[in-house]
Amino acid sequence: MVQVARDLLGKVLVTRIDGQRTSGRITETEAYRGPDDKACHAFNHRRTGRTEIMFHEGGVSYIYLCYGIHHLFNVVTGPRDQAHAVLIRAVEPLENAELMQERRGITEVRPQLTAGPGVMSQALGIRTDFSACPLTDPDSPITLEDDGYRVPQSGIAQSPRIGVAYAEECADWEWRFWIDGNPWVSRFKK
DNA sequence: AAGAGGATGAACT
DNA sequence: GTTCATCCTCTTG
Numbered sequence: 001m002v003q004v005a006r007d008l009l010g011k012v013l014v015t016r017i018d019g020q021r022t023s024g025r026i027t028e029t030e031a032y033r034g035p036d037d038k039a040c041h042a043f044n045h046r047r048t049g050r051t052e053i054m055f056h057e058g059g060v061s062y063i064y065l066c067y068g069i070h071h072l073f074n075v076v077t078g079p080r081d082q083a084h085a086v087l088i089r090a091v092e093p094l095e096n097a098e099l100m101q102e103r104r105g106i107t108e109v110r111p112q113l114t115a116g117p118g119v120m121s122q123a124l125g126i127r128t129d130f131s132a133c134p135l136t137d138p139d140s141p142i143t144l145e146d147d148g149y150r151v152p153q154s155g156i157a158q159s160p161r162i163g164v165a166y167a168e169e170c171a172d173w174e175w176r177f178w179i180d181g182n183p184w185v186s187r188f189k190k
Numbered sequence: 191a192a193g194a195g196g197a198t199g200a201a202c203t
Numbered sequence: 204g205t206t207c208a209t210c211c212t213c214t215t216g
Binding site for chain 2: 067118144
């Protein structure tokens with residue numbers, strides 16, 4: 001589970017939305033584990049309308065609205081009935097950065113464009129209506145691709161996850177990973 | 191039926 | 204460093 005979050009670093013997240021293709025290399029992730037992770041929406045195998053998709057076999061998207069404003073994008077990674085997911089927190093822009101800027105309403109390319117789970121989704125055009133997409137299907141509006149880029153294990157930094165202080169002992173789990181030294185990482189320190 | 195609160199970000203002081 | 208926008212989902216009555 002945690003290994004999947006590390007493996008996703010360096011992969012390419014591609015969206016084909018509104019007839020436009022954009023993509024970015026994943027630079028920051030967080031792991032969530034349903035059965036025993038109090039920070040996970042599906043903690044203790046809690047199935048609800050929102051979390052149902054996390055019980056699906058891995059390879060689909062789980063997107064939900066946070067604070068009524070931000071669309072957060074996750075990759076469902078577990079086997080069927082194991083609600084595991086990896087939150088993608090930041091990407092490095094690759095294709096069509098101009099469109100990302102337009103979607104974000106900013107005029108220059110800087111980390112503010114895609115570094116952060118909410119802004120990243122906005123830049124890539126991700127919305128909650130793209131939840132439950134098959135990420136390995138070439139016809140899907142959102143896919144994960146591997147262009148051969150590799151991040152060495154020694155180049156991966158880790159820390160406790162962000163924004164989960166309410167999760168008691170789980171709040172200390174160092175399940176946030178990012179490419180060390182990459183500028184396209186969200187602003188939070190630790 | 192109603193209310194609380196959240197895996198955030200931007201704009202303030 | 205603090206505030207608050209904003210709405211969906213879950214919990215409670």
